[in-house]
Amino acid sequence: MQLSANGQKVFDARYAGKDENGQINETFPQAVHRLATTASIVEQDQHYWTTKFTDVIGNLLFVPSTPIWANVGKTDRPWQPGACFVLAVEDSLHSMYDVLHQTAMIFKSGGGTGYNFSSIRPKGDLVHSTKGQASGVVELIRLYNASANMVMQGGVRRGASLGILNIDHPEIKDFINAKLNGDLTNFNLSVGVIDAFMDALNQGAAWELKFNGKVYETIAATELWDMLIWAAHACGDPGIIFLDQIQRANPVPGKVMNATNPCGEQPLYPGESCLLGSVNLAKMVKAGAVDWDLLRDTVSLAVKFLDNLIDVAEYPLPLVDQNTKSTRKIGLGFTGLADALIMANLAYDSPEGRSFAGELTRFIQQTAHETSRELAEEKGCFPDWENSIYYxxxxxxxxxxxxxxxxxxVTAMAGCEGYGVEPIFAVAYTKQTKVAGDFEVFSPLFLEACQRRGVTADVLTEVAQRGTCQGVTGIPRDIQQIFKGAQDIAPRDHIKMQVAVQKNTDNAVSKTINLPNSATVNDIDKSYRLAYQLGLKGITVFRDGCKEGVITVGEGKP
Ligand code: CDP
Structure with a gap:
């Protein structure tokens, strides 16, 4: 039960218990024990399950997400395990400030929040009580964004937020352009797009912007779409959420699902929360092949662990507690897909790589569903089951x-190279620092492969300067094929990987579609349309260098 040096740093900074003076007073094995015993409280044979959970978490086969490590089982804070929340904001000052307060409580407990703001009346509309003008959606987002600066999650990181506005809201144009000036740094923005709009776009038809049944403006669907892709090209926002696609996969169809958590992977009902955990795929490949038995046991224990935590959870708001316990959603996923692909000698952007990822996800889903059925037999179905598609x-x-x-x-703590479903960031880059000067940073898996094949130091230096091994003389062709960083992979192939994984994902997939700095507005256009055609629930693009302060790869750019 040991962490790498980097993993230990993450653990110490974010998860370890601390005394009143902020001094660390908990080791990694102690924290694992804390999680395992807390998740076993609801079991008859607590000793047996504590041992099982300790084994699977302590060996980093299964890695619960940040709020679980940071909160669960600690004596000085509520056992709030959820990373993902959605809140409903209604069109009244009372609701706006109520939800702001609720958000602060959620941030404080380590979660992030998504909102669909489409029920807020547009800027300039009449406020009946005062006969004044409404401030509108973007101004409200400014308020929420400023408040996010005030509240740090458990003192360690800033809470993330996602604002969604439907494509037919009268304020949609201002919303689309809201991040162009570099503001709203605590918010991701996504436009809620419905099938009818995509039809209008494809037919070159007109599109109505309306609120409460009143049409405010009629605009060509293409004009609105062009604004959207232009803004996404310029600053990475807004992304898109395909609302009908989300609705089609709604497990309790009577409930509205029009928003997701901040990074887009978890569609939720208003006032609902979900807790997350990841299987470490880097530990599931042995001698180039998947250890399916180990994967099955890990998934099964992970599902039970997450499900048990719902029972011991102390959610920050009674509404959230009730909604979350009605559906008992859990978000089991994975990290280290890139590591697993490399270990299995498969390229991220190849049909074989995608089918490997698809097969792993299918197996994880199947096993998780089996376990959820067994748990239902043993402990009962989720309370909303009779209203669900399973009934x-x-x-x-x-x-x-x-x-x-x-x-x-959690990926950094587990020591994987690839985050979630993402490829490795880059095989190498030159880091420029004021104190230590320039130095080369290599992907350990890449370095190991090169050393095995006798690649010389000057070739490696060239790779670090370029930020890629593609086309570098002296790097064997098969290594070039397997070791591709996010920027070496075509946008289309990023999307295809998201699709391969989404097919067997109940909720959604958080994925960045990387584009080079030279990508055009047309490239964004193609990516967003392809995402819709291939049935994704959402998409976010990132053009290298379009946001300040982000890491870019290549010579001279740390
Ligand atoms: O690795 P970790 O468990 O910390 O979290 P993640 O997988 O990067 O993010 C999962 C979710 O946690 C996000 O989609 C957000 O809902 C929430 N989150 C947040 O609220 N604030 C952050 N700074 C990071 C994540």
């Missing part, structure tokens, strides 16, 4: 089981 034939403990999260912190 009456299939018993389920959880309305949904699979979610592919970004795994931004």
């Amino acid at each position: 009456p034939h299939e018993k389920r403990r959880n309305a949904a089981c699979i979610t592919i999260a970004p795994t931004g912190s």
Whole structure:
């Protein structure tokens, strides 16, 4: 039970218990024990399950997400395990500030929140009580964004937020352009797009912007779409959420599902929350082949662990507690897909690589559903089961089981190279620092492969300067094929990987579609349309260098 040096840093900074003076007073094995014992409280044979959970978490086969490590089982904070929340904001000052307060409570407990703002009246509309003008959606987002600066999640990181506005809302143009000036840094923005709009776009038809049945403006669907892709090209926002696609996969169809958590992987009902955890795929490949038995046991224990935590959870708001316990959604996913592909000698952007990822996800989903059925037999179905798509034939403990999260912190703790479903960031790059000067940073898996094949130091230096091994003389062709960074992979292939994984994901997949700095607006256009055609629930693109302060690869850019 040991972490790498980097993994230990993440653990110490974010998850370890601390005394009143902020001094660390918990080791990694102690934290594993804390999680395992807490998740076993609801079991009859607590000793047996504590041992099982300790084994699978302590060996980093299964990695629960940040709020679980940071909160669960600690004596000084509520056992809030959820990373993902959605809140409903209504068109009244009361609701806007109520939800702001609820958001602060959620941030404080380590979660992030998504909102669909489409029920807010547009800017300039009449406010009946004062006869004044409404401030509108974008102004409200500014308020929420400013508040996010105030509240750090458990003192360690800033809470993320996602604002969604439907494509027919009268304020949609301002919303689309809201991040162009570099503001709203605590918010991701996504436009809620419906099939009818995509039809209008494809037919070159007109599109109505309306609120409460009143049409405010009629605009060509292509004009609105062009604004959207132009803004996404310029600053990475907005992304898109395909609302009908989400609705088609709604496990309790009577409930509205029009928003997701901040990174897009978890569609939720208003006032609902979900907790996350990841199988470490880097540990599932042995001598180039998947250890399916190990994967099955790991998934099964992970589902039970997450499900048990719903019972011991202390959610920050009674509404969230009630909604979350009605559906008992869990978000089990994976991290280290890139590592697993490399270990199996498969290219991320090849048909074989995609079918490997698809097969792994299918197996994880199947096993998770089996476990959820067994748990339903043992402990009962989720309370909303009779209103769900599973009723009456299939018993389920959880309305949904699979979610592919970004795994931004837990991947670093687990020591994987690839985050969630992403490829490795880059095989190497030159890091420029003021104190230590320039130095080369290599992907350990890449370095190992090169050393095995006798690649010389000057060739490696060239790779670091270029930020890629593609086309570098002296790097064997098969190594070039397997070791591709995010920028070496065509946008289309990023999307195809998202599709391969989404097919067997109950909830959604958090994935960045990387584009080179030279990508055109037309490239964004193609990517967003392809995502719709291939049935994705959402898409976000990232053009290298379009946001300040992000890491870019290649010579001279750390
Ligand atoms: O790796 P970790 O468990 O920390 O989280 P992640 O997989 O990167 O993010 C999962 C979810 O946690 C996000 O989609 C957000 O809902 C939430 N989150 C947040 O609220 N604030 C952050 N700074 C990061 C994540």
